[in-house]
Amino acid sequence: MTISISEAVRKRAHDLGFDVCRFTEVESAWPAGARLAEYVAQGRHGEMDWMAETLTRRSHPRAMWPAARSAVVLGMNYGPQHDPLTLLDHPTRGAISVYAQGDDYHELIKGRLKQLASFMASQGEGELKVFVDTAPLMEKPLAERAGLGWQGKHTNLVSREFGSWLFLGVILTELALAPDAAGQDHCGQCRACLDICPTKAFPAPYQLDARRCISYLTIELKGPIPVEFRAALGNRIYGCDDCLAVCPWNKFATSAREKRLHARQALKEPRLSDLVQLDDPTFRLLFAKGPVKRIGRDRFIRNVLYAIGNSGDAGATVVVEPLLSDPAPVVRGAAVWALSRLHGAEAFETLRLAHLPGERDEDVRAEWAILPPREGQAA
Structure with missing residues (x-):
């Protein structure tokens, strides 16, 4: 029996180690672009000047590549083997964000995306381009539109199957692939992610002020961290997982099947x-x-x-x-x-x-x- 290109792509993606593969169109209106413009206008991006410099290209997927018609959005589970919040009770040990305790996901996922793109190129006509995080493309709104999950009140993606722990990759293609159903918000009345934030970085649900975010402060900010936030850092020395780890949807999460994403022993409790x-x-x-x-x-x-x-x-x-x-x-x-x-x-x-x-x-x-x-x- 002949299978569709979509089914073939999903199977190949799973074989390459991706845990979820879904499709969405990229030709219609893109409200996320206006939200990003307002975010930058308010100065909430802090010293991340690249956000302002690439704002036009981020405004819509087709602003990146006008020929694009569909997006293949892929997720790779990086769920931890432990609760990241427990280390915060050991102040002489350093807490490194879960995503940074294993191999660099950029290199891992980009390599797999290129393999999937080669497979797609062999299956049908049309050009395609691969993206993973560093390109001026808004992956989280694309992932929500493709049905991988929804952007929670902390602005990160939440999955009913994988909780908070999905790395994202995107392939834009000229092919018109049948879109999957978009993700639906299941946060309800919960505000655990907002309440746990040590620096009160969320002015309101679904809004983030990066200038107050520990991930921004410890990774993106180049100079001294403002005195008002230093005590709130606790023992977090690279990033922060609090708003991710506290999410109730993590009850369905499992640890990563990709061993290169597992925490290295030297970085678990240094x-x-x-x-x-x-x-x-x-x-x-x-x-x-x-x-x-x-x-x-x-x-x-x-x-x-x-x-x-x-x-x-x-x-x-x-x-x-x-x-x-x-x-x-x-x-x-x-x-x-x-x-x-x-x-x-x-x-x-x-x-x-x-x-x-x-x-x-x-x-x-x-x-x-x-x-x-x-x-x-x-x-």
Whole structure:
């Protein structure tokens, strides 16, 4: 029996490791473009200038490629083997977002997409293009339109089958494929994702202010993280899973079947005191296969220092103090803040007097102006 191209594509996608494959048309109106324009106009994208620079191309899938008629939207489950929220109760350990504990999904999924695209090209006429996250294409609205799930109140995709844990990939094609039914919102009255956010990054349901989001602050923001958010970071050193992990739909989620997406042992519960001592070569070695490497050693150590400042571990001052002389101002400044939280007033004042006169960087001098801890805090 001859099967349709859609059925053939679904089968091939599953064989390549994708957990869901659905189709949607891309020729009709695209309300997501107007919502993104308003988001950028409000400045909620923060320092992610690429959002504004590529706004026109993001406004509609066909703005990316006018010949496109359909989208093949694919999801790969990266469900964790543990509850990410439990690590937040261990302040001397670093919490790295689930998606970044395994191999870089960009490279994994793009390779599989190219294989699927080659298969599609062999099955029918028409050009096609592959996209995974880095291109100016709005994958989540496409995934909702194709029926992979819906954008929840935290603006991320939610699946009734996979919960919060789907990586997305898209193939745009000139073929007119029969569209699947769109996803329907099943959030109901639940607001668990909104209420759990440590920095109150959701001004309203279905709205996100990236400037307050821990994922943005620890990954996209290049300079010092604003003081008002540092305590709320807790031990989160790369991204944040709180709004994803708390979703009730995760009761149906399963762990990833793709082993390259499983957490590497070294990244499950790393000691902050070990991570903060990474130099550039050891940082690159530890994160060689994962997405953490893209923020670079200095920003990563900045995050680790803030987490150490939140840990209450006064013994960590031994590994923090040498970083007061680190070449990177963002590291020196974060070290100042961490020590201001861990040292008693007298010890911190001694450090301040020793280092401030030689500190030329204005941002770091401002960090030294932080008031020492109140009497009774860790010394």
